[in-house]
Amino acid sequence: MSKAVVVLSGGMDSTTLLWDILNSGKYAEVLALSVNYGQRHSKELDLAAKTCEKLGVSHKIVDMASIGSSLLAGSSLTSGIDVPEGHYEEESMKSTVVPNRNMILLSLAIGYAVSSDAKAVFYGAHAGDHAIYPDCRKEFVEAMKAVTKLCDWKEVELEAPYVDSDKGDIVEIGKQLQVDYSLTWTCYKGNEKACGKCGACGERILAFDKAGIPDPIDYVKSWEEVLADAKLMVANGPEKK
Amino acid sequence: MSKAVVVLSGGMDSTTLLWDILNSGKYAEVLALSVNYGQRHSKELDLAAKTCEKLGVSHKIVDMASIGSSLLAGSSLTSGIDVPEGHYEEESMKSTVVPNRNMILLSLAIGYAVSSDAKAVFYGAHAGDHAIYPDCRKEFVEAMKAVTKLCDWKEVELEAPYVDSDKGDIVEIGKQLQVDYSLTWTCYKGNEKACGKCGACGERILAFDKAGIPDPIDYVKSWEEVLADAKLMVANGPEKK
Numbered sequence: 001m002s003k004a005v006v007v008l009s010g011g012m013d014s015t016t017l018l019w020d021i022l023n024s025g026k027y028a029e030v031l032a033l034s035v036n037y038g039q040r041h042s043k044e045l046d047l048a049a050k051t052c053e054k055l056g057v058s059h060k061i062v063d064m065a066s067i068g069s070s071l072l073a074g075s076s077l078t079s080g081i082d083v084p085e086g087h088y089e090e091e092s093m094k095s096t097v098v099p100n101r102n103m104i105l106l107s108l109a110i111g112y113a114v115s116s117d118a119k120a121v122f123y124g125a126h127a128g129d130h131a132i133y134p135d136c137r138k139e140f141v142e143a144m145k146a147v148t149k150l151c152d153w154k155e156v157e158l159e160a161p162y163v164d165s166d167k168g169d170i171v172e173i174g175k176q177l178q179v180d181y182s183l184t185w186t187c188y189k190g191n192e193k194a195c196g197k198c199g200a201c202g203e204r205i206l207a208f209d210k211a212g213i214p215d216p217i218d219y220v221k222s223w224e225e226v227l228a229d230a231k232l233m234v235a236n237g238p239e240k241k
Numbered sequence: 242m243s244k245a246v247v248v249l250s251g252g253m254d255s256t257t258l259l260w261d262i263l264n265s266g267k268y269a270e271v272l273a274l275s276v277n278y279g280q281r282h283s284k285e286l287d288l289a290a291k292t293c294e295k296l297g298v299s300h301k302i303v304d305m306a307s308i309g310s311s312l313l314a315g316s317s318l319t320s321g322i323d324v325p326e327g328h329y330e331e332e333s334m335k336s337t338v339v340p341n342r343n344m345i346l347l348s349l350a351i352g353y354a355v356s357s358d359a360k361a362v363f364y365g366a367h368a369g370d371h372a373i374y375p376d377c378r379k380e381f382v383e384a385m386k387a388v389t390k391l392c393d394w395k396e397v398e399l400e401a402p403y404v405d406s407d408k409g410d411i412v413e414i415g416k417q418l419q420v421d422y423s424l425t426w427t428c429y430k431g432n433e434k435a436c437g438k439c440g441a442c443g444e445r446i447l448a449f450d451k452a453g454i455p456d457p458i459d460y461v462k463s464w465e466e467v468l469a470d471a472k473l474m475v476a477n478g479p480e481k482k
Contacts, residue, residue, distance in 0.1 A: 033312075060312065062307075062308055062312055063307060064305065064308075066303075066304060067303055067305075067349070071274075071301065071303055071349060071352060071353050071356065072352050072353070072356050098352075099351075099352040099353075099355035099356045099393065100348055100349075100351045100352035100355055100392050100393065101352070102392070103344075103348040103351065103352075103388065103392050104345075104348040104349060104352055106348075107341055107344040107345040107347075107348040108308070108312060108341075108345060110340075110341045110344065111312060111313050111339075111340040111341035111342070111344075111345055112312045112313070112340075114340035114341055115312065115313050115340045134391060134392060134393050134394055135391075135392045135393070137391070139391050140388065140391045140392060143384070143387045143388035143391050144388055146384045146387070146388075147344065147381065147384035147385055147387075147388050150375060150376075150378070150380050150381045150384050151341050151343070151344050151375060151376045151381060152340065152341065152375050152376070153375055
């Protein structure tokens with residue numbers, strides 16, 4: 001049995017993926033890798049660490065915080081620009097994209113896999129992100145798989161098992177695995193309670209609703225209220241500019 | 242006219258490339274990007290800065306030094322392992338490979354291009370490195386070009402104009418452009434004078450010999466002596482283990 005590296009953001013997708021891979025029993029050791037690329041808040045990274053502690057998984061956090069502000073300027077997730085509220089598909093949400101974030105994360109994870117003799121790198125790209133994040137699309141994932149095979153003598157495979165799933169499917173998997181979702185964070189804002197209003201919250205809320213389980217994290221409003229807001233956001237569709 | 246990003250190591254290939262792109266007059270602005278990934282010495286980076294100063298080019302150095310030691314362990318270029326002497330093709334030279342270095346550098350350069358509205362990323366991969374660095378091979382470059390096209394809405398092209406050239410061809414180009422090769426460093430060791438014995442020195446020495454110009458940097462021995470050594474290294478071929 002070989003080792004695997006999992007790119008772990010501390011969000012619900014990659015956290016489910018980590019539980020999923022451990023549960024599969026296919027790997028002798030699973031190594032989690034998180035990257036601090038200068039996010040506005042470290043809530044996700046703190047929760048990623050707690051999940052790894054709970055699961056007894058080795059966890060590395062790479063500090064690239066200075067790069068977020070200097071090299072990859074222009075994203076509201078790494079700069080002083082206000083995080084937009086509203087539907088994911090709105091034009092304004094494009095400002096949440098960190099330029100080339102996934103290729104950067106994956107290139108580091110692949111380097112880590114090579115240096116630690118792991119044979120696979122897992123990441124939680126999924127269908128829900130497609131519209132707004134080019135580097136979550138299947139075409140990108142397939143192209144990354146191809147380049148991963150060529151980057152070293154050692155064979156490393158890139159795996160993105162959720163690439164055809166949506167967030168609701170992922171919570172469905174997590175439900176079976178009894179994933180502790182209280183140790184995940186999705187809201188773009190780093191407040192004590194999730195805002196329930198940003199695109200990320202909206203998608204998360206609807207995913208839990210689809211899977212038929214309550215979201216264990218705290219929102220600023222009651223579950224019923226944030227669920228109603230999220231459904232309204234989808235019904236209204238993206239704002240036309 | 243658009244902007245271009247050049248991955249600049251401070252070695253002779255990427256320095257020639259920078260001069261070459263500036264000389265082409267095709268870009269309104271050329272941005273140089275260097276990465277400190279925890280190299281054993283900063284000589285190349287210091288020289289990259291001097292070249293940019295001389296050419297009036299904006300230069301960013303990304304500091305990822307901690308990653309070299311923590312994440313990408315196992316390479317003699319970033320750890321305490323002795324740098325091997327001798328021919329490039331020897332098995333021992335594999336320890337000079339930083340796991341997935343080029344994909345990491347390129348992913349950062351592409352992110353920088355996206356955030357600074359540059360349309361092209363240039364890097365100096367060339368045929369001479371193929372045997373020992375998988376991520377300098379044409380197949381890798383082609384696969385990286387494909388993934389680069391997919392990573393963002395903004396169109397960024399990856400360009401590696403020297404991928405079919407060897408180091409001798411590159412010095413030939415530099416000779417025409419009157420590149421200041423005194424501001425480049427190739428030796429794996431960071432001493433005051435180049436050792437003339439490592440694989441990197443050997444290849445550089447033979448490249449200058451092929452182009453018929455003297456190498457302006459200082460070696461521990463005379464040019465005639467290091468040239469004779471380099472020719473002998475090639476004649477003997479890689480040591481069989």
